[in-house]
Amino acid sequence: MAEKRSIFQEVADGASGGAERPQPRGGMIDAGKRGARRGIRLWLMALFALVVVMIAVGGLTRLTDSGLSITEWRPLTGAIPPMSTADWEAEFALYQQIPEFQKQNSWMSLEDFKVIYWWEWGHRQLGRVIGLVWAVGFFGFLAARQIPAGWTRRLLFLGVLGGAQGAVGWWMVYSGLGDGRLDVASYRLATHLGLAFVILGFITWYVLLLSRPERDILQARRSRESRLFSLGTGWMHFTFLQILIGALVAGIDAGRTYTTWPLMGGGLWPGNMMVLEPWWRNFFENPGTVQFIHRMTGYALLAFSVMALLRGRRSAHNATRNAFTLAFTVLVAQIALGIVTVVLAAPWEVAILHQFLAVILWVLVIRARFHAGYPVAQSVRGK
Template sequence: MSSSPSRHADMTPRHRRLISNWLFVLCFMLLGMIAIGGVTRLTGSGLSIMDWQPVSGIIPPLSHAEWERLFALYQTIPQYHLQHEGFGLEGFQKIFWAEWIHRFWGRLMGLVLIVPLAWFTLRGMITRGLALRLFLFFILGALQGAIGWFMVASGFRPDSTAVEPVRLVLHLSAALILYVAVLWTAFSIRWPDPQPVASSANTRRTKLLVWAGLGLICVTIIAGGFTAGTHAGFVFNTFPLMDGHLIPADYSNLTPFWLNWVENKAAIQFDHRLLATLTALTIGAILLVGLRTTTLGSRAHNALMMLGWAVLIQYALGVTTLLLVVPVWAGAVHQTFAAVLLGVMLYVLHTLRGASTR
């Protein structure tokens, strides 16, 4: 994330638009993947496919006998007996299709990345360095599939109906790392040269606050992953108080104390609320300082306005999801828009590449 002139400036404007648009499409697909992942989690669909077949798994069951075989396999795990016993083959097919679409979408993204990458490389439209970076993204995407199976396998434990929260957070974090890497690359190709910004106290404060806001968004998303993984969103469904208290009475029930942050539902939900509020306040400070700084330029100012609207929408989605006791649609939209907010913050940072922090 350097502010130095980009090597992408050597590409023709037409090629920059074409390649950046392709990468933006990949980013939208990643957002779709995050949304589908939210649906599979909230509907309990993630454990319906009991094996991991990276290539042959693209073909769904084609016969009644195959459906029966897969359903019989699913009936051997605890989730079926503890959560779905008696829902029949038709019910199994519903959760199977949700998980199959999730995995199919990941494979489709791999094709959307690797096929154009090979074409652009053979045509000499991208540099060797960029081709290697994009191929690394393909490897990271494949690794993400392996992490997904590592997560799913944790749900086959005795007396378990869901995956381990830590593995869920790892899977979500890996997806967001890939999303950030692809999105930053797309921004850098589309706008290769940073706009020079006159150094001032306000420009320095704005950029430092943006970095702080970016860090807070990342930590808040991780906290949200633990909220989802422990089902902490289904308790204390009031706002702003939690069972009549600002800080829940059983916040520190577990010992050692740090266990409360990853296992205590009251503490996990409170931490997510607190981090979300700190993020919103930090973004408010960014807007307060940045919009008064005329030297930032119009693109940066427009990006800051987008950031303000994005955080308002995301905070409202979070409160709505909580008050409605996490319906599938609200949970999935809230999870997905967290990545949108992260992307907008990344765009703001990209527009400020020419602003010094010294």
């Protein structure tokens, strides 16, 4: 006959001896996708780095007036550079037919042409590398069935944006090949650079989403600071607008016209702001007008950023407060560097640094918005 045992004895025996029972484990929702999320995040970070390099090379291509050296768009065969003297002479002959050579660079020899050709060829080649890295990563993760639920369309969308960027790049170059133009159309240059920042923005957002487990993201969304998130959205759009206007400045070398600050030619605004006809051309092609707009938008962005900082500093979450503070600090540094760039007449070294800092600012503003939308949980003590 079995001996009777009290319930307390059974509990004690189960805790100290007998067959071990399986213990529940946390994180089962993410268990099957933790590796994929980490791998995709690293892949996206590699893409981000390549796009940043692409922006820098594109800026140098613009500053060295190399962007029109290749006058044809050959997505596949264009990857092969000239391999013989005859090939180089053929490329040079094509360049000699466009207005930039005839009116500005007629002094160039074949050796001079090779310098600007390699800049543009490297720029286009880097674009092909980015496309290849995206394709290998996307289809590799897809074939291995390692893409988390809901992420296939997002990652495919990046590829679509990359393909559109290549087409916009040619659309930009084509504008400078005829009609007596010496440079590409500034609004097309702004579109090209703007799309690059859009791509960086989406990559940044995706990396931030993948940096935390899915369950943490779902929980954090319930604590969203809606008003601060909306303010962060406005801050992001305002920053993007200033980046586009900066591209217009670069497109017509407007940063090298009025090289004093805070006045422009001795006044608050240039005296020739509306001299072009029709009037709307002044907002794209008049260096004084474009630089004036860039300055005024910068002041307005600074004022808006002060408001964003004050609101962000009132957040209940340390990470959110720090994110808004860091973004504001970099914005002030960017404005100061912009003033230095103008005063020095935009030497290429300073201009590229100004462009690179714009990338950092863009990422940090998006990061501040992310923290407002998905606050990081903290203890009661605020740690």
